[in-house]
Amino acid sequence: MDIKDINIALLEKCNFLLMVFDNNNQLSYLSPRWSELNVAAKKVPTIESLYGCCTTESKALLQQQILALKSQHNELDQFDIELTLATDYSIKLNCCLHSVQQNQHQHMVLVFNQHFAQVSSVISNNELQTIIENAGEVLKVGYWQLDCKTNQLFWTDEIYTIHGVSPSNYSPQLDTAINFYHEDDKSKITDAVEQALACGQEWSCIKLRVVDDDLQERTVISSGNVSRDLNGEITKLYGIFQDISGSEKIALERDFLVTALKETTVGMVIADKDKRVIWVNGSFERITGYPLKQVEGKKLGSILQGEKTDANTIEQLKIHLKKGLPITTRILNYTKSGDPYWNELAISPIFRDGKVAYYFAVQNDVTKEINIEHKLIALNTSLEQRIQARTQELSSLNQELEKQANIDPLTGCLNRRTLYRTLSDELLKTQNKNTYISLLMLDIDHFKAINDNYGHEAGDLSLKELTNTLRALTRKQDFVFRLGGEEFLIIMPNTNKAEAKQAAERIKHAVNEHKVYYRNFNISFTVSIGLLTHDGSISLQNSLKYVDDYLYEAKTKGRNRIVD
Incomplete structure (x- = not known):
């Protein structure tokens, strides 16, 4: 079908999005801007x-409108439909149908008004967004x-x-925020x-300890992702940060909450x-394997629980939920x-007019942690x-690890592995002591030639003797x-x-x-050295970058030399 032959007024009325189907219900034309969705x-x-892309209600409505169009061959009133384009979002569009005859062939034109389009999650209605906001009030999440x-x-x-x-005495910065964490945990969140910034890698449920000015510790779970x-x-x-040590309730801004819950x-x-499912996020599907369409309208207990699920735990869940009480369990x-899989489950009831209207649940896959605990119990026995x-054996094992x-x-x-923590500590000490640090x-120059001429065993021996x-x-x-490889760093x-x-x-x-004696060969080599000295004011990343640049300069200037 040549779409240009359709009435120009119709194209203008379409505004943005258009679908055309022939008399055999086959697609003849699709507006290019559909690709944006x-x-x-x-x-x-x-x-x-x-x-198949329509919600159940929209499918019935669309079928009814198409049937009416085919029987009347007239333009019908506009109506709204909702298309589900993926498992985690849908789009609402204003639609009207037209019947167009061209070359003795009847075509059906679906005009979608994108001006009224609203892309959202499957829980896009205002009521469920309100549910999410209220859920944040009972979850200790930042x-x-x-x-x-x-x-x-x-x-x-x-x-x-x-x-x-408080916001009045501290403005959050990425470089300074790291100082709030326990020394043993700083590398976790830094890494x-x-x-994430380097390659978009997300992280999930990292346990961290936050230490305040009074040396009081809070245990939090951190998860993050990129956009x-x-x-x-x-x-x-x-x-998100979830305080699992009993902190105060959160005051949460809606846009950040909705994004965090979905992503x-x-x-x-x-x-x-x-207790019938209305909505799940993408991570629920990743953990359980169940998309929303397979659990919507069903009770999760009948789906996720099995023969080895503890009956007492199930009973405790029923008692708490019947009384309208929140519960956290495994x-x-x-x-x-x-x-x-072991599920660390937190369920919070959400009330309307004094009655439970919804339930909000958060689940973490803690199978690895539980398996470790089980192994430790067996070990303690x-x-x-x-x-x-066993004490001696464990001591030796820990030393080896x-x-x-x-x-x-x-x-x-x-x-x-230990470089970043060590260098970070030494830079801080240098600043505090008002002194200098050198890197x-x-x-090894032409190290590849050693491996090529004498073999990798000779190369390994050269590395060992250089270390000595x-x-x-x-x-x-x-x-x-x-x-x-053949690259070394000395912190002084x-x-x-x-x-x-x-x-x-x-x-x-x-x-x-020095000469390395290997079999019947006397192997000699030289080294190129980059040197950096400063008062601790240069960041860790830049310190490593600058000294690496100096090493590279020493290489390019002929090797066997020092560049500072």
């Missing part, structure tokens, strides 16, 4: 497939958002409460944020007063594929019988790291530029004089 011709090749372009960080009131500060623009660039980083990696469910559930022998986690197995140097980054040289020429307070606290330059010269000279 991720609708292509292959998604709606026939009227029947369009019905929400945050970072604008990656402006570096502006937004906190809701509960985030301030969790961190023990999570860096991975991208149409070009795929990361524009925002957002997420967070925590599974969330809304059910009516009869329960064994089953996914759609039949796999068991064994320890009661063989406490002395610590060594594997923090030590390079080939050279015995510290590895990259030496060095690299570095240890012999550094102090007890210095830190020697193997960053990977309380060391000015002149002292660091002397140390670098000693290392370069010692390496030049």
